[in-house]
Amino acid sequence: MRHRRHPSPPPAVALPARATAAAYANKRSGYSPFTVPDYYSYADDLKIERPIPGKPHQGKVFAAVQAHSDDIPLYAGGLVAKLIDEGYTGYLIRISNDEAAGKTLGYGVVQNEIDNIEVGKALGCKKSFSFYYRNHRMDDCAEIEIRARLIFLFRVLQVDTLITMDPYNHYEENPDHLVAGRAAEAACWLSGAGKDYPEHYRAGLKPARVREKYYHARSPNGHNLVNRIVDIGPYIDTKVKGNVANKGKGPAGESGSRLRAELAKQGKRLPILGGDDDTANHQYVKHFLMEDWRLLGQRFGLQYAEAFRYIGPEPGYTEQIRKYVDANAVKL
């Protein structure tokens, strides 16, 4: 987690004639290092996913797979809260041990372990898992083993939907993100295969049919394809709570109360931080760290939004052929 100082960029210019923009620069507030990426490319079948009344997803299960304790709350906390509110059962799976953030490695690991559990609770997940691979070193792990563990969990939890870091994040610096995304992506279809890890079936597990995926981008550098904008307006406070629960790393946690204390020493206060530490933590995250999600929402007429590359269930090809046959078969 680093802040970088950049020199002032040169001014933007109009594109040459006959050139069409292939990517859209995201508006940034500058308040948070981990928000929307530099650029999105929008698919021409982009959909806005709005809150759905009732429990349309009752009985469905999603797994939110993250490399680090702050990934899902920052980039997909609103979606997680929305899907759970609409009936999904959610599980949070962290791949690394987050040892790279903390006073000492040991303290960091312990705090982030707690955080992963608390983030899951704050967002409404039923349970949180941690795999504890070494932070920032996941490109030295056996990806096939991480994948195998995810296959096991997808099967035992009967996961229908995956939420994770886009495995095709361009310009990604952090190897953990790519490894976690790739392992999760591969685990989706393999968890439904009959010949992969058949010993699981011998133990009574069933194949999992992971038919929907939401891939989120990772900032600051990135260029991601987006075909789904999720309206997280009604869930912004839950997303904030998920981030406040993340004390061991990331820009949220107790930053608000620390700023409040710092100002108090100077004989000042910031009205938006309220009159107590809990309010300060919440308001700090909402006002500063959620601002770019507000700006993204604004582009689509929404209060707050998150953006995803969504992959939905494929229609059964045999079913399509059968429909064609039924419609076109003639008598001999």
Add this chain to the structure above:
Amino acid sequence: MARADVKEIVLDRDQPGQPHKGKVFAAIHAHLDDVPFYAGGLCAKLIAEGYTGYLIRTTNDEKCGGHTTAENILSNEQEHFKVGEALGFKEVFHFYYQNHELNNISTLDLRARLIFLFRFLKVDTIVTFNPWGHGEENPDHSVTGRAAEEAAWMSGMDVDYPEHKEAGIMPHPVKERYYFYARPGQAFNRVVDISSHIEKKISGIVECRSQGGGNSGSLLRAKLAAQGKRLAILGNDDRTADREYTRHFLLGDDKEAGAPYGMQYAERFYYIDQRTPELSQVDDYVTRHAIPL
């Protein structure tokens, strides 16, 4: 020969009744013919004495069988089922890693799969390659033995793969190990008398047709017949020919292993017992020395 670094040799003879009733062993081998040759007698003996046995093959045996790679995979797969049945195993598992290339796979993946099975099947004892055995040319043997050895203790640790508990699969330590005597000069500290189980062992070996020479008898019989000859010991049908060929020509190591101890047939193992006594040394001391306050 026995080695000076493994203390005295324990002679393991048949035990009456079912002293191992309720216990489970897994025989883990790389190839179709490993367990039948190195430990077919031990496996038959343990099952006869009450153990439930499971047979796990780690490779796909694609390099053996004399046919196309695909056909070899199929024939070895089908024969593996038959070997398991012949030796009395309850169930057979195959992992199908690429034959002769086990030193290029993720051994973590292999180990994790063994941990899963050891826990799920509640394995108490493993029978496999000695991962520290000298003179081993085949990487599949070394990797299989090493993964099984690591899995044996990790399967008892509740912090390794804790997600297994989600499926009700709990940690289960493996406490006893029998490592094959697979190459001349490897260490052994236990000689198992398999004389009364030799027919079972032969039944296992004769199913190894793609490799291991289990069908050598019938092949020789056919060859001799084409020359207008026959070998009396091979009998009058292929099944008898295969069994008798095995008995006469393929069990030399077992005869050699048993001879110094007056056993007709024996198998050698490096045996490790990690069972803990019901009372630890501290518990025992406390029991004997604790006095009222």
